[in-house]
Amino acid sequence: MDKLTTVDGRAYPFGMKNVDTDIVIPAHWLKTISRNGLGKGAFEVLRKEPGNVFDDPDYAGSPILIAGDNFGCGSSREHAAWALGDLGIKVVIAPSFSDIFSGNAFKNGILTVVLPQDAVDRLLEVAQGINGTPDPIHVDLESQTVTTQFQDRFTFEIDPFRKHCLLGGLDEIGLTLDQGDVIDGYEARQAQDRPWIVPAAVA
């Protein structure tokens, strides 16, 4: 996983609320057996609308997405995170996220930043451009801040473990496997206390 320390650049001024993962990536894209190439399907339905931000050349390749409340609700498909990652998005900022989506995003090295609605509204303005052309947004994970060139400064909360993993680009499975002994210990206790946990063998 790539390290994520600071992210600088334009942001898609999206802002739509209750965007479910079917909107992020429609079901027919779930047929892939690989993680790559899903950016083409990201927001496919919305992209059929003329003038949508995702096909606006001004925002092509933007590393930040500014979304609305309850972003990523609905299906648990991780393809939503892969699709955003494949689009080049490294940070999603919204007033709230579905639990599953923010977990999936994190596991794929995408930072989800929760900010109050008024802060998100302000960032939407900046992303659209204070003077007509889109202005960049700066996200600093170490200091947990989102800043703009207009003196805006918003701080956000993040789980310390997630922060540690994102900053170091650490692979979660490898970290857990390093704790093989503790898991062995749990399994030994379980075998004593709840031996029936192993499913009956089926002929």
Added chain:
Amino acid sequence: MVKPRTLYEKIWDAHVVERRPDGTCLIYIDRHLVHEVTSPQAFEGLRLAGRKVRRPDLTLAVPDHNLPTTPRRDADGKRISIADPESAQQLAALERNAPEFGVRLIGDADLEQGIVHVVGPEQGFTLPGTTLVCGDSHTSSHGALGALAFGIGTSEVEHVLATQTLLLKQSKTMAVVVDGVLAPGVTPKDVALAICGTIGTAGGTGYVMEYCGSVFRDMSIEGRLTVANMSIEAGARSGLFAPDEKTFAYIKGRPMAPKGADFDAAVAWWKTLVTDEGAVFDKTVVIDAADIVPNVTWGTSPEDVVAVTGVVPDPQSFADPSKQAAAQKSLDYMGLTAGQKMADVAIEHVFIGSCTNSRIEDLRAAASLLKGRHIAAGIKHAMVVPGSGLVKQQAESEGLDRIFLDAGFEWREPGCSACLGMNPDKVPAGERCASTSNRNFMGRQGPGSRTHLVSPEMAAAAAITGRLTDVRELLNNEEGVVA
């Protein structure tokens, strides 16, 4: 004195492998269901890193999302090839990965095959007090049996395969209390829709729900599966029912369930899995059973719920301006206008199936209405997709397939089918479906499809009249009793 705990807290505590200083816990996973859509990349990840599946004995693989619901084997038992190359590829990946990693596979031609969330309980794989995960958000279903069950993404699937654990933060707890008695014609699906309508699709975010109250105690296990299934539509990753005598009776004798002394020992522990007197929930939502009516959805979110006797709401009637805009967008998509009576909405398709409502009780309920009746002239396509091969077999032994076929329905092979339209079962653009599934999202049943979520009874009623229909009208007309 030990602090009183909720059911959720008891299951959580029993599965903590390690607690980190920041409160994150490494949680042991007792049960892992794997299907063909969200697992290929996880197995690919293991292979690339040279890792194994830690506990193949706690893992069960079943294909369901992509399978065609038309016959899968010809008369000689040879596979009828799947036309869609990507569907075929996902199925092939599971068929390759399961044996390679030593995981048991219930294959597409096995009688036990079905939707993972139907198969788990049916096989006795799902047990009370276990932690159960699957790369699918409707894993919440298994909470009906008192399992702490939730959907995970593919990276987590890989994590569980490799380590049999997940790193999690404890959730908040929410009691959903429904006391009283459900009126005739009001089903568990209506209860689930009422909950979504009441708390909204984000209402349960961050919470694990526990379903409390007499309505849930009185509910059958299959009804509980319907309700727990839709916990996720109300935002909660998991919804729990305290296991009780009904649960134990349901599990006893199932192929993968504990046997003999093991079963007795398990039951002894399961009986302790109740929320203690004095335990505190972070939030409590109370709904009066008497207020729950046969429901339908009017929009493109499961919270867009209205009584079938009601009208399409006016977007302006919502307090929140963003909800107003969303409602207008939904109505445009759905081709409905504010004020229109729900019972006047004509439909062209009926889908009885999905992990919400494809078990034997659902099929019996729908068949009881369809017996001696026929689908209306305006219905272009009506189909029943049983949740598993065993459900299908049971229904056939009861003659339900004949009732459906005589009524003009198609009788299909088990799978997810038109619930999400990954296989050829889709609702055409602009056409309207009364569906027993759980999601009415834009394009869910096929691009441009319009979905109205209903109970199996209401789906049958809609098929008979060709429009969304209050099932109680048909119950009243019935000479016999329709239970």
